[in-house]
Amino acid sequence: MRRRSLLTGAGLALAGAWLPGRLRAQEAVDVLLVLAVDVSRSVDEDEARLQREGYRTAMTDPKVVEAIQGGMLGAIGVTYVEWAGAEYQRQLLPWRRIASQRDAEGWASALAEAPHASLSWTSISSGIAFSVQMLAQAPFEGMRRVIDISGDGVNNSGPPVEGARDAAVAQGIVINGLPIINDRPTFGRRPALPLDQYYAEAVIGGPGAFIVAAEGFDSFGTAVRRKLIREIAGLPGPVREYA
Secondary structure, eight states: OOOOOOOOHHHHHHHHHHSOTTOOGGGEEEEEEEEEEEOBTTSOHHHHHHHHHHHHHHHTOHHHHHHHHTSSSSOEEEEEEEEOSTTOEEEEEEEEEEOSHHHHHHHHHHHHHSOOOOBSSOOHHHHHHHHHHHHHTOSSEEEEEEEEEEESSOOOSSSOHHHHHHHHHHTTOEEEEEEBOOSOOBTTBOOSSOHHHHIIIIIOBSTTOOEEEBSSGGGHHHHHHHHHHHHHHTOOOOSEEEO
């Protein structure tokens, strides 16, 4: 699908009503997307590698690039955030505008070269709050704002996750989830709810919010690809999907 270089009719009217002031088209994107990734110690070195590789291969997948180019503006803004306990969140890759296969491959190369960290505890709430800050600092204007949370455990550090979720949703932000389901207990304890149910009930929020659950790290790349296509294109679908 080719990028739409001209907006006509209703599309032009919508863009004209939405674009503030003299904002140029190249400064605007269809979606501002924060990829917020769990790097707590429950994610070992091999799993961290699979997780990174999953994002790299998904972003460069031709179907994902097609979804990007099929939007009204044919571009998205992406930043990659890592989070662990309440004391640790960082923006690993700065905001980058992706509008082509070449852009996607450049982003994937930057992710491959970025250093890896692993820290204790899991604060989904702090990851969400930090992602909201990243959206506020984005150098682009997005027609939609989405936080994409991936992780393999429940919130066990910092404030309750529901409060952070509700605060983000109140600002018009959509939070989607990618729970990674495995048999490993968190600090020796089993969660009260299955992780996919926990993400669906406590983590995601906003119009059309959904999860794509990965049945372990080996299927993570497939889950990321499905999730990116759906959230970039704004496609409807079930609240829960499985890869």
